[in-house]
Amino acid sequence: MKNIFLLAATLLFLATTGFTQKFYTKSGKIDFDATSASSPEKIEGVNRTATCVVDTKTGAIQFAVLMKGFAFERALMEEHFNENYVESHKFPKAEFKGTITNNETVNYSKDGTYSVTVKGKLTMHGETKDVETQGKLVIQGGKVNANASFNVLLSDFKIAIPGLVADKVSKTAKIIVSCSLEPLKS
Amino acid sequence: MKKLSHYCITGLFLLLFTIHLSAQDEDLLKLVGGQEKPTKERIKYAFKSPRVINSHSMEFLNPGTMDFRILHRFGQLDQGYKNFFGLDQASMRMGFDFGILQNLMVGVGRSTYKKELDAFIKYAPVRQSTGPWSSPVTFALVSGITMDGLEWADPNRKNFFTSKLAYYFQAIIGRKFSEAFTLQVSPTMVHKNLVQLQTDPNNIYAIGVGGRLKLSQRIAFTWDYSHVIIGMPDSGYYHPLSVGLDIETGGHVFQLHFSNSTGMNERAFITETTGQFGKGEVRFGFNLSRVFQIKKKKHQK
Numbered sequence: 328m329k330n331i332f333l334l335a336a337t338l339l340f341l342a343t344t345g346f347t348q349k350f351y352t353k354s355g356k357i358d359f360d361a362t363s364a365s366s367p368e369k370i371e372g373v374n375r376t377a378t379c380v381v382d383t384k385t386g387a388i389q390f391a392v393l394m395k396g397f398a399f400e401r402a403l404m405e406e407h408f409n410e411n412y413v414e415s416h417k418f419p420k421a422e423f424k425g426t427i428t429n430n431e432t433v434n435y436s437k438d439g440t441y442s443v444t445v446k447g448k449l450t451m452h453g454e455t456k457d458v459e460t461q462g463k464l465v466i467q468g469g470k471v472n473a474n475a476s477f478n479v480l481l482s483d484f485k486i487a488i489p490g491l492v493a494d495k496v497s498k499t500a501k502i503i504v505s506c507s508l509e510p511l512k513s
Numbered sequence: 514m515k516k517l518s519h520y521c522i523t524g525l526f527l528l529l530f531t532i533h534l535s536a537q538d539e540d541l542l543k544l545v546g547g548q549e550k551p552t553k554e555r556i557k558y559a560f561k562s563p564r565v566i567n568s569h570s571m572e573f574l575n576p577g578t579m580d581f582r583i584l585h586r587f588g589q590l591d592q593g594y595k596n597f598f599g600l601d602q603a604s605m606r607m608g609f610d611f612g613i614l615q616n617l618m619v620g621v622g623r624s625t626y627k628k629e630l631d632a633f634i635k636y637a638p639v640r641q642s643t644g645p646w647s648s649p650v651t652f653a654l655v656s657g658i659t660m661d662g663l664e665w666a667d668p669n670r671k672n673f674f675t676s677k678l679a680y681y682f683q684a685i686i687g688r689k690f691s692e693a694f695t696l697q698v699s700p701t702m703v704h705k706n707l708v709q710l711q712t713d714p715n716n717i718y719a720i721g722v723g724g725r726l727k728l729s730q731r732i733a734f735t736w737d738y739s740h741v742i743i744g745m746p747d748s749g750y751y752h753p754l755s756v757g758l759d760i761e762t763g764g765h766v767f768q769l770h771f772s773n774s775t776g777m778n779e780r781a782f783i784t785e786t787t788g789q790f791g792k793g794e795v796r797f798g799f800n801l802s803r804v805f806q807i808k809k810k811k812h813q814k
Contacts, residue, residue, distance in 0.1 A: 422542075
């Protein structure tokens with residue numbers, strides 16, 4: 328009787344710690360590129376403070392990024408990005424909550440490169456839209472590297488581009504994500 | 514039996530713990546968030562430009578940028594159609610301002626009015642911010658010099674170069690109260706080395722009140738008033754008032770306004786404003802500001 332309880336307790340313990348391993352980072356890199364073919368200059372910003380958490384058991388993957396953290400080469404562009412386009416004072420954060428749909432094909436304990444499909448909801452500028460993209464997970468030495476890129480239509484997120492600069496700013500923005508995740512000790 | 518119940522309780526506890534953990538999976542970000550220390554963050558973009566209209570604003574240029582400014586003041590509106598409401602006459606100032614540090618900038622300019630050259634340095638020891646050790650206001654200091662470029666009125670008398678010079682010193686205390694509303698107060702002292710009349714004072718003290726009310730994302734209503742407290746000549750001179758609109762279009766900021774002063778540097782508009790705003794002695798004017806990035810920011814790749 329005693330042994331059964333001991334076994335049950337051990338199993339439960341394993342269930343809580345052994346299999347629900349999560350990976351995270353607070354210094355993920357997200358590139359934002361809205362350069363159009365007729366842009367006089369590159370419109371791209373980079374944020375190196377994105378938070379990302381992956382739950383290897385459920386395949387859940389979530390991102391959060393502070394809009395003010397995007398750095399642009401030109402200070403005026405950064406000002407316009409924050410003040411006029413994404414309105415970072417009103418909507419300070421962008422979030423993505425989704426799942427790796429083919430999570431079962433990824434073996435997190437074995438080194439290798441895995442192609443994954445990520446599906447979820449992206450919230451930016453107060454608007455939420457479904458996003459689906461292909462990405463890559465590279466498992467190496469107990470760490471996970473997550474890379475993906477996708478396009479978002481700025482009008483989907485109610486980010487207006489005034490007529491005067493309509494030909495200088497792309498209507499879609501390319502988002503490139505690259506995160507190096509470490510095991511989360513909970 | 515005692516032992517059995519002990520295990521039972523342990524098991525139950527662990528079970529609860531498991532449930533608790535899986536419930537948390539809903540928001541994974543909470544697992545890693547919440548430990549961030551609150552950081553000091555500077556309040557940015559109190560004004561679209563480092564000038565309210567005529568006066569310096571609490572805002573600074575970004576380091577590595579140059580602001581090329583073309584300022585126009587036309588003739589008085591009350592001159593009617595004869596002078597096309599003043600548009601037939603124009604006075605201008607061309608200026609180059611440079612952002613050196615986040616809180617330090619310098620600039621030079623040349624006005625057609627009195628062929629005057631001017632230069633200034635502006636520094637903010639304290640900037641409005643949020644977070645620990647933050648300040649509710651921006652405190653900035655401006656020091657400037659102007660040089661009259663006109664010929665000597667009387668070449669026969671002994672003239673000194675220093676007679677062409679005037680100086681101004683200004684403190685700016687400003688606060689961006691909300692995204693839409695910014696207000697600043699700026700006590701100013703102007704010192705003129707040479708004045709026209711013996712009764713005219715060399716030192717003029719004024720207090721400026723400037724502000725911005727954002728009407729939309731790219732358009733703002735601005736006003737800029739200076740009240741001369743000490744040193745106002747007995748007649749013929751008035752307190753300068755300008756009201757206008759800031760319109761931002763991509764890389765340019767247009768400041769369209771009505772003002773009773775022609776002068777476009779501190780000496781000129783604080784001490785030599787001859788128009789009476791209430792009597793329609795008002796001029797249309799515009800400032801065109803174009804910011805160039807002359808030193809690229811280090812791009813993190």
